Amino acid sequence: MLDVLNWAVWVKDLKKRYGNVKAVDGISFGVSPGEVFGMLGPNGAGKTTTIEIVLGLRTADSGDVRILGMTHAENHRRIASAIGAQLQTTGMYPAHTVREMIQLFADFYPEAAPVDELMDMVGLREKAGALVKNLSGGQRQRLAIAIALVNRPSVVFLDEPTTGLDPQARRALWDLILSLKASGTTVLLTTHYMEEAEQLCDRVAIVDRGRIVEMDSPAALINKYFKHIAIEFEAPPGAEVDTDKLRSLQGVGNVVVDGRKVTLYSSDVPATMSSLLDVASHALRHMVVRQATLEDVFLKITGRSMRQ
Ligand code: ADP
Numbered sequence: 001m002l003d004v005l006n007w008a009v010w011v012k013d014l015k016k017r018y019g020n021v022k023a024v025d026g027i028s029f030g031v032s033p034g035e036v037f038g039m040l041g042p043n044g045a046g047k048t049t050t051i052e053i054v055l056g057l058r059t060a061d062s063g064d065v066r067i068l069g070m071t072h073a074e075n076h077r078r079i080a081s082a083i084g085a086q087l088q089t090t091g092m093y094p095a096h097t098v099r100e101m102i103q104l105f106a107d108f109y110p111e112a113a114p115v116d117e118l119m120d121m122v123g124l125r126e127k128a129g130a131l132v133k134n135l136s137g138g139q140r141q142r143l144a145i146a147i148a149l150v151n152r153p154s155v156v157f158l159d160e161p162t163t164g165l166d167p168q169a170r171r172a173l174w175d176l177i178l179s180l181k182a183s184g185t186t187v188l189l190t191t192h193y194m195e196e197a198e199q200l201c202d203r204v205a206i207v208d209r210g211r212i213v214e215m216d217s218p219a220a221l222i223n224k225y226f227k228h229i230a231i232e233f234e235a236p237p238g239a240e241v242d243t244d245k246l247r248s249l250q251g252v253g254n255v256v257v258d259g260r261k262v263t264l265y266s267s268d269v270p271a272t273m274s275s276l277l278d279v280a281s282h283a284l285r286h287m288v289v290r291q292a293t294l295e296d297v298f299l300k301i302t303g304r305s306m307r308q
Pocket of ligand 1: 045050
């Protein structure tokens with residue numbers, strides 16, 4: 001176990017209310033140096049509030065935060081020079097070029113990374129002269145990350161870095177985050193994409209309603225909750241979904257019904273399939289057999305799907 005001072009980011013019992021809303025309701029976690037740590041949860045779970053408190057941009061009602069062992073109260077400037085943040089609100093000047101925008105931020109730091117190097121890192125060198133307003137969503141996100149990296153930070157915060165991006169732009173950003181990790185940078189990111197957390201994160205905290213409901217590596221979480229294979233299908237409109245009957249099928253460990261979507265978690269797929277086909281009075285539509293994912297873990301823990 002790391003000492004408080006050795007965690008890259010350490011958060012203890014953080015709480016923040018907005019009126020009656022407990023946006024953050026007792027969140028504690030530590031991110032070790034060089035780790036990619038994800039906060040995963042649906043909209044409104046409290047991820048942005050947490051990250052902005054950790055960054056010292058909002059004040060908590062109670063709780064402690066340390067970054068590289070330091071508190072904002074005592075070492076705000078040293079923290080600021082050691083970290084980089086890409087927030088949903090990162091400001092941009094639409095009539096500046098990519099190069100000008102990065103230079104503007106680089107000028108704040110005596111030890112800033114060269115602008116060309118930053119553009120190469122985020123794959124924007126050929127867009128150096130393009131105006132910010134003409135960039136695609138993915139390019140703009142990469143520019144925001146380049147800005148977060150100007151001071152060569154050892155800890156980087158990314159708040160929903162890929163929200164709203166197409167799959168290709170998302171993959172490009174994943175590669176960028178993995179290259180940060182390879183260079184030893186600590187990354188704390190928030191996301192509501194399960195796949196993103198599975199691909200990138202060494203550990204994830206699953207956040208729901210201001211609390212961390214589980215925290216571990218994606219593989220350990222899937223293994224803990226699901227040693228089973230998922231059999232998924234859609235119940236035909238009008239057909240009654242008899243959960244008890246489904247649960248009694250051979251090999252079935254758990255059944256989750258989400259609207260018309262039915263998921264059976266089975267330890268013996270052939271046996272479950274044959275007994276399912278015996279009892280199914282209608283054709284089963286869109287049937288898929290797949291490994292369990294973090295989405296299944298979230299559904300099992302919270303009883304709700306991430307998209308609700
Ligand atoms: P997430 O980042 O997981 O989507 P947020 O931290 O943005 O979640 O929000 C958590 C909760 O706090 C939500 O219910 C949200 O509406 C509320 N909230 C966030 N910021 C404010 C604010 N400035 N004023 C009032 N309520 C807020």
